[in-house]
Each structure stands twice: as structure tokens, then as C-alpha cells.
Amino acid sequence: MSAFKVVRNLTIIAAVCAIVFLIVYLVYESKFEKSSDYTETQHIQRVTDLANKRYLNDDTDYTELQVYPLYDENDKLTSFLIELKPVGFMYVFLNHNSKLNHFGNGMYLQSTSNIKPWARYVVETDNDAYLKIRNTTYKFNDRRWTELDENDMPILHETSHFKAANIQDEKRYFLKYRSKYIPAVKRNDKFLNLISMEYMDINYKDETIDQPTIDFIALIPEPAFKL
Known part of the structure; x- marks a missing residue:
């Protein structure tokens, strides 16, 4: 040939x-199921059903939970907040790019680390700040605590940033900022950063002022952490 x-x-x-x-x-x-196959209401119900199976069982101490939708600055649904009772919370991503069970990924992906207590702060460079959580002391050099107790120690919050700020009926935002995230609500054409409790312009990504972001949480979707 x-x-x-x-x-x-x-x-x-x-x-x-x-x-x-x-x-x-x-x-x-x-x-394959796609995130666009479902309405926002259906997504909330699906996350609620999955969270109930994972968190409300004999292996946990949680008694109730509530799921809230979270949006980016363009009002696109991107994630969810699971508020747990008596205390606790979890952030969950809506995986727009993967099909359900496609290559082992899920449509709903939770954060890859347990969420530790957090404290309010504003960014101050070259300012040493310490935070003690469960017998471990963490050092930061970029912040000043803004909520202190009678001993001048930062107040720790075990609940979500939204619950700590007593957010009720307002739309909840989860804004990506330099590969990290800012929990926020929108008021009078500005975002209220629920970590610092200070307002940011709508174009917050272009500001020269550094913004406080969530600590101690790795928001990296992985198949092992799908709901």
C-alpha cells in the first residue's frame, strides 16, 4: 500500500x-442539567433540600437553616448563604460553568474550609493587629479593629455578616474583590461593606482605597465539597 x-x-x-x-x-x-434550567426560586429550594440532608441530621447540632440568594454587582445570582441555627453559616457557589455531575463537579459547591469567627475591621497598612480564635492567635499587618469589647479586644462574630448587621429584607450581595469576597447590601446607589460597615462606591473595584474582605474561608469550588 x-x-x-x-x-x-x-x-x-x-x-x-x-x-x-x-x-x-x-x-x-x-x-446534563445546567444552572439555567432552573429559576431562582427553584435553585433556593434545591439548595435548601441539599443543605437539610447535609446539616440537619443526627451527626450535627444544627436544628434549623435558612437559605438566601446572593448576587454580584450586576445583580446576577452567583451564590447562596446558608444561615444555621443555633449558630453558624456557610457560603455556597452556584456553578454556572459545570453541568451537574459533569466530571465529578456539582451545581452547588460549598466553601472548602470551616468558617471561623470574624471581627470587623478597616484596612490600615503596616498596622499590626492580633485576633485570638479557639486558642490560636492570628497576626495581621493590614488592619485596625473597629469593634472592641471592654478589654479592648476585637469582638468575634459567630453568625454571618448579614445576620450580624441585622439585614432583613434587603438584597444580599457577595462581591468579588481581588480574588476574595465582600458581603454587602446596596443603599442609595452605594454598597455597604458589612465587614467595615462603611460605604463603597458602585465602582468599588476601581477605588484606590483597599476594602476589607472575608478571612479564613477558601472559596475554591472542589468536587469533594459539592452539596
């Missing part, structure tokens, strides 16, 4: 394999 016929046959085989692969992919692709 000539070299030309060998190349031609290999080309035909490769083309047939590519067509078969495309057909199989399109068939299975249509069966």
Missing part, C-alpha cells in the same frame, strides 16, 4: 472518529 493511501485511510478514520465523538457528546450534553 502506498504512503498516499495510508495517509488517506488514516485521515478518513480520524474524521469518522471525530464525527462519532461529536454525536456522542451532543447526546450526553443534552442530558
Whole structure:
């Protein structure tokens, strides 16, 4: 067989394999659930059902939970807040880019670390600040605590930033900022940062002022942490 016929046959085989692969992919692709398949109300109910199975069982001390939708600065649904009772909270991502169970990923991905208590602060560079949590002391060099107790120690919050700020009916935002996140609400065309309790302009990403962000939480979606 000539070299030309060998190349031609290999080309035909490769083309047939590519067509078969495309057909199989399109068939299975249509069966994967996408985040766009559900309304916001349906997403909230689905996250609630999944969270109930994970957190309200004999292996935990939680008794109730409530799920709230969270939005980015463009009012796009991006994540959820799970408020746990008697105390506790968890942030969950809506995985827009992956199909349910596609390559082992889930549609709802929780944070990869347990959320530790947090304290309010504003950014001050080159200012040493210490925070003691469960017998471990953490050192920061970029902040000043803004809520202090009678011993001038930062007040620790075990509840979410929204609950600590007594947010009721306002729309909840979870704003991405330099690979981290800011819990916020919008008032009078400004965002209220619920860590510092100070207002930010709508174009907060362009501001020269550094913004306080969430500590002690790795918001990196991983298959092992899907709900």
C-alpha cells in the first residue's frame, strides 16, 4: 500500500472518529442539567433540600437553616448563604460553568474550609493587629479593629455578616474583590461593606482605597465539597 493511501485511510478514520465523538457528546450534553434550567426560586429550594440532608441530621447540632440568594454587582445570582441555627453559616457557589455531575463537579459547591469567627475591621497598612480564635492567635499587618469589647479586644462574630448587621429584607450581595469576597447590601446607589460597615462606591473595584474582605474561608469550588 502506498504512503498516499495510508495517509488517506488514516485521515478518513480520524474524521469518522471525530464525527462519532461529536454525536456522542451532543447526546450526553443534552442530558446534563445546567444552572439555567432552573429559576431562582427553584435553585433556593434545591439548595435548601441539599443543605437539610447535609446539616440537619443526627451527626450535627444544627436544628434549623435558612437559605438566601446572593448576587454580584450586576445583580446576577452567583451564590447562596446558608444561615444555621443555633449558630453558624456557610457560603455556597452556584456553578454556572459545570453541568451537574459533569466530571465529578456539582451545581452547588460549598466553601472548602470551616468558617471561623470574624471581627470587623478597616484596612490600615503596616498596622499590626492580633485576633485570638479557639486558642490560636492570628497576626495581621493590614488592619485596625473597629469593634472592641471592654478589654479592648476585637469582638468575634459567630453568625454571618448579614445576620450580624441585622439585614432583613434587603438584597444580599457577595462581591468579588481581588480574588476574595465582600458581603454587602446596596443603599442609595452605594454598597455597604458589612465587614467595615462603611460605604463603597458602585465602582468599588476601581477605588484606590483597599476594602476589607472575608478571612479564613477558601472559596475554591472542589468536587469533594459539592452539596
